[in-house]
Amino acid sequence: MSQTRTHDATEAQSREVAEASRQKEWRKPSFMKDLFLGDFRFELIEPFPNFGQPDREEYTAFMARLKQYFLEEIDPLEVDATGEFPADIVQRLSELGAMGMNIPKEYGGQGFTKSEYSRSMGLVNGYEGSTMGFLSPHQSVGVPECVKLFGTEEQKREYLPRCANGEVSAFALTEHDVGSDPARLTTSLTETEDGEAWLLNGTKLWCTNGLVASLLVVMARHEESGAISAVIVESKWPGVSVEHRCHFMGLSALQNGVLKFENVRVPKKNVIGAPGKGLRIALTALNTGRLSIPYGALSCAKKALQVARTWAAERKQWGKPLGTHEAIAHKITSMAATVFAMETVIDLACQLTDQGQLDTRIESAASKEFNTSRAWDILDDTMQIRGGRGYEKETSLRARGERPMPVERLMRDARVQRIFEGASEIMHLLMAREAVDKHLEVAGAIIDPKSTFAQKAAALPKIAGFYGVWYPSRWFSLKGWTGYGQYGPLAGHLRYVRRASQRLARQAFHGMLVYQAGLEKRQGFLFRWVDIAMELYAMAALCSRTHAMRQANDPNAADAAAMCDVFCRQARRKADRLFRELWRNDDALNTAMAAEVLAGKYAWLENGIISLDEEEAAYHAREAKKLSAGFEIPSEEMAAK
Ligand SMILES: Cc1cc2nc3c(=O)[nH]c(=O)nc-3n(C[C@H](O)[C@H](O)[C@H](O)COP(=O)(O)OP(=O)(O)OC[C@H]3O[C@@H](n4cnc5c(N)ncnc54)[C@H](O)[C@@H]3O)c2cc1C
Structure with a gap:
C-alpha cells in the first residue's frame, strides 16, 4: 500500500467533492439565509432567545470550580514558556467534568448546552490558550461530537463515557496535500480478506491531541469506491504511530503531531454514520462544533x-x-x-x-x-x-x-x-455558496454551461414565475423607511438593515446575471457581499439584545444602547463602502497582476535580501559541516587524553 500516492484533483473535482459533502437540506428556517434573499425577518431573533435566563446552579458551580482550578494550578506563562501542561492536567480536567462538557449526561458527561459549553471555552481561552486548544478538538469535533451526532447507540455507549472520563480524543482530516480542499485525501481504507474490517494506511498532519489521544476520528478514502468515511481508531492498535510533534507560533503546549497509520485493522463497526459519508459528518460536526x-x-x-x-x-x-x-x-x-x-x-x-x-x-x-x-x-x-x-x-x-x-x-x-x-476564506466561500443557493435552484439550468438548450428552455417558466414576483419586491419596502417605530432609537438602524438586506439580495442576483457560472470564481465580489451580510447580522443581533436589555430594565441598558449605536454607525459606513466597491473596484487589475507576480515577473522586487533558496542552501551547508566535524579523526594529542 503506497502512502505517498497523491490523489490529484482538478478545481472542478474539488468543487464537486465540496458540493457533495455540503449539507443541502434546509428543514428549518434560517435567519441569515432569509437575510441573504432580502427578507429581513427580525421576528426570528427578537425577542433575543433566552435573554435574562439565569444560569443553572450546576453550571455556575462548575464554572467556579473551573476558574479556581486554572487560577490555582495553571500558570499560563509557564505553559507558554515550557510548551508543556502540568503532568496531571487530563486527570484534573476530567475530575472537574471538563472532558465531557459536550457529552450527554446519560453517557457520563455534563450535558451542557452549546451556550454553556462555548462560554466555558471562553473562560479557559481568555486565561490560557493551549488548554482550549486541547479541550476544544477533543469534544467539539473529536469522537464525542461525531459519535453523538452520527454514531450508533452501541458506539455512544462504548466511546462517550470513555471520553467523559478522561480518555482524550482527536480529529484527523488534514494531510500534506489536504487542507481546505478534501478532494485530494489519500489516507486509504482497503477491505480485509475476511471482509470484516478495513486496513487503514496514510499519514495525517497537524492532528491536535494526536500525541496523547487514545481515540481518533480519522477521515479516509475507500480504495474501491473513492468515497470518504469517518472511522474511530484506537491509538494503541498496531500500526498507529506518532511521527513528529509539531510546534507553532503560539499555543505552545498543543499536543499536536503527524500521525502515521500502517495497515491498521479497523473493524467495520467503527465507521461513524453511513460508509462514504465521512466528509459530510466532519463538516456537519464542524457546523456547530x-x-x-x-x-x-x-x-x-x-x-x-x-x-x-x-x-x-x-x-x-x-x-x-x-x-x-x-x-x-x-x-x-x-x-x-x-x-x-x-x-x-x-x-x-x-x-x-x-x-x-x-x-x-x-x-x-x-x-x-x-x-x-x-x-x-x-x-x-x-x-x-x-x-x-x-x-x-x-x-x-x-x-x-x-x-x-x-x-x-x-x-x-x-x-x-x-x-x-x-x-477565513473558506468561511466566506461557505456563506457565499448559501447566498446563491436559491438562485442556483431556480436559475441554475440557465447559467450552467453544461445545460442543453432544451434544459434551459424548460427552466424558463420557473425562472419567470419566481423572479417576476421576487425581484420587484426586493426594491420596495415601506417598513424599510417607516417601520420598527416600537424599537425607539434602534428603529433607524433596523430600517437600514431591512433596506440593505434587499439591496444585498438584488446585488447577488445582478452578480448572477453579469458573471453567470463565473460568479463562483469572483471572490472579490462574493467576499465583499458576505462581509456586508455579516455586518447586517451583527447589527440585527445587537439591536435585538439592546432592546431586550431595555425591556428588562437591565442596569446596563443605557450603556448597551450607546454601544449599539456606535457599532451600527460604524457597520453602516463599512457596508456602504462595500456596496460601492461591489462594482467599482480594481479586482480585474489585481487578479491580472497577481498572475504576473506568481509567474515571477516582479521577482526583482525581492533583490537585496538573502533569499529563501540561499537560506536553505546555507542551512544544508552548515549541517554538512557539523556532520563532517563530528567525523573528524581525533588528533594524537586528543586521542592520548
Ligand atoms: C495549530 C493547528 C491545529 C490544527 N489541528 C487540526 C486537527 O486537530 N485536525 C485536523 O484535521 N487539522 C488540524 N489543523 C489543520 C487546519 O484545519 C488547516 O490548517 C486548515 O484546514 C487550513 O488548511 P491548510 O493550512 O492546509 O491551508 P490551505 O488549504 O493550503 O490554504 C492556505 C490559505 O489559502 C486559503 N484558501 C484555500 N482554498 C481557497 C480558495 N478556494 N479560495 C480562497 N482561498 C483559499 C485558505 O483559507 C488559507 O488562508 C490544524 C492546524 C493548525 C495550524
Missing part, C-alpha cells in the same frame, strides 16, 4: 480590551493619558463597541442553536469569521496602545518589576483561530 472558537476569540478580545483600557488610562505621554489622545480614543471606542457586537453575535448563534427552532449553520460560520477577524484587529490595536510593552514578553516584564499584561502571547495564541476549523 466550531461555535466554541468564536467564544475563544471573544475572550481574547475582552482581555485585550481590559489591557487597552487600563493602560490607556494609566500611561501618560505628552502631559495626558494615552486614551485622551484622539487617535487612541477612537481605537478604544471601536474596541469596546466591537466586543459588545462579538459577544452578541456568538450568544445569538449559541442560543438559537440550543433552541433548535432555526437552522444556524450560516450564523455559526458568520460568528466564527466575524469574531476571529475582529479579535485579531482588537489585539493589533491593543499591541499598538501598549507600545513597546505590548511587544515585550510577560516574563520579561515581570522580571524587571512591571506588571505583565498578555498581548504578545494572546496574539500568538489567537492568530490560528482564523486558520483552523474553517479558514
Whole structure:
C-alpha cells in the first residue's frame, strides 16, 4: 500500500467533492439565509432567545470550580514558556467534568448546552490558550461530537463515557496535500480478506491531541469506491504511530503531531454514520462544533480590551493619558463597541442553536469569521496602545518589576483561530455558496454551461414565475423607511438593515446575471457581499439584545444602547463602502497582476535580501559541516587524553 500516492484533483473535482459533502437540506428556517434573499425577518431573533435566563446552579458551580482550578494550578506563562501542561492536567480536567462538557449526561458527561459549553471555552481561552486548544478538538469535533451526532447507540455507549472520563480524543482530516480542499485525501481504507474490517494506511498532519489521544476520528478514502468515511481508531492498535510533534507560533503546549497509520485493522463497526459519508459528518460536526472558537476569540478580545483600557488610562505621554489622545480614543471606542457586537453575535448563534427552532449553520460560520477577524484587529490595536510593552514578553516584564499584561502571547495564541476549523476564506466561500443557493435552484439550468438548450428552455417558466414576483419586491419596502417605530432609537438602524438586506439580495442576483457560472470564481465580489451580510447580522443581533436589555430594565441598558449605536454607525459606513466597491473596484487589475507576480515577473522586487533558496542552501551547508566535524579523526594529542 503506497502512502505517498497523491490523489490529484482538478478545481472542478474539488468543487464537486465540496458540493457533495455540503449539507443541502434546509428543514428549518434560517435567519441569515432569509437575510441573504432580502427578507429581513427580525421576528426570528427578537425577542433575543433566552435573554435574562439565569444560569443553572450546576453550571455556575462548575464554572467556579473551573476558574479556581486554572487560577490555582495553571500558570499560563509557564505553559507558554515550557510548551508543556502540568503532568496531571487530563486527570484534573476530567475530575472537574471538563472532558465531557459536550457529552450527554446519560453517557457520563455534563450535558451542557452549546451556550454553556462555548462560554466555558471562553473562560479557559481568555486565561490560557493551549488548554482550549486541547479541550476544544477533543469534544467539539473529536469522537464525542461525531459519535453523538452520527454514531450508533452501541458506539455512544462504548466511546462517550470513555471520553467523559478522561480518555482524550482527536480529529484527523488534514494531510500534506489536504487542507481546505478534501478532494485530494489519500489516507486509504482497503477491505480485509475476511471482509470484516478495513486496513487503514496514510499519514495525517497537524492532528491536535494526536500525541496523547487514545481515540481518533480519522477521515479516509475507500480504495474501491473513492468515497470518504469517518472511522474511530484506537491509538494503541498496531500500526498507529506518532511521527513528529509539531510546534507553532503560539499555543505552545498543543499536543499536536503527524500521525502515521500502517495497515491498521479497523473493524467495520467503527465507521461513524453511513460508509462514504465521512466528509459530510466532519463538516456537519464542524457546523456547530466550531461555535466554541468564536467564544475563544471573544475572550481574547475582552482581555485585550481590559489591557487597552487600563493602560490607556494609566500611561501618560505628552502631559495626558494615552486614551485622551484622539487617535487612541477612537481605537478604544471601536474596541469596546466591537466586543459588545462579538459577544452578541456568538450568544445569538449559541442560543438559537440550543433552541433548535432555526437552522444556524450560516450564523455559526458568520460568528466564527466575524469574531476571529475582529479579535485579531482588537489585539493589533491593543499591541499598538501598549507600545513597546505590548511587544515585550510577560516574563520579561515581570522580571524587571512591571506588571505583565498578555498581548504578545494572546496574539500568538489567537492568530490560528482564523486558520483552523474553517479558514477565513473558506468561511466566506461557505456563506457565499448559501447566498446563491436559491438562485442556483431556480436559475441554475440557465447559467450552467453544461445545460442543453432544451434544459434551459424548460427552466424558463420557473425562472419567470419566481423572479417576476421576487425581484420587484426586493426594491420596495415601506417598513424599510417607516417601520420598527416600537424599537425607539434602534428603529433607524433596523430600517437600514431591512433596506440593505434587499439591496444585498438584488446585488447577488445582478452578480448572477453579469458573471453567470463565473460568479463562483469572483471572490472579490462574493467576499465583499458576505462581509456586508455579516455586518447586517451583527447589527440585527445587537439591536435585538439592546432592546431586550431595555425591556428588562437591565442596569446596563443605557450603556448597551450607546454601544449599539456606535457599532451600527460604524457597520453602516463599512457596508456602504462595500456596496460601492461591489462594482467599482480594481479586482480585474489585481487578479491580472497577481498572475504576473506568481509567474515571477516582479521577482526583482525581492533583490537585496538573502533569499529563501540561499537560506536553505546555507542551512544544508552548515549541517554538512557539523556532520563532517563530528567525523573528524581525533588528533594524537586528543586521542592520548
Ligand atoms: C495549530 C493547528 C491545529 C490544527 N489541528 C487540526 C486537527 O486537530 N485536525 C485536523 O484535521 N487539522 C488540524 N489543523 C489543520 C487546519 O484545519 C488547516 O490548517 C486548515 O484546514 C487550513 O488548511 P491548510 O493550512 O492546509 O491551508 P490551505 O488549504 O493550503 O490554504 C492556505 C490559505 O489559502 C486559503 N484558501 C484555500 N482554498 C481557497 C480558495 N478556494 N479560495 C480562497 N482561498 C483559499 C485558505 O483559507 C488559507 O488562508 C490544524 C492546524 C493548525 C495550524
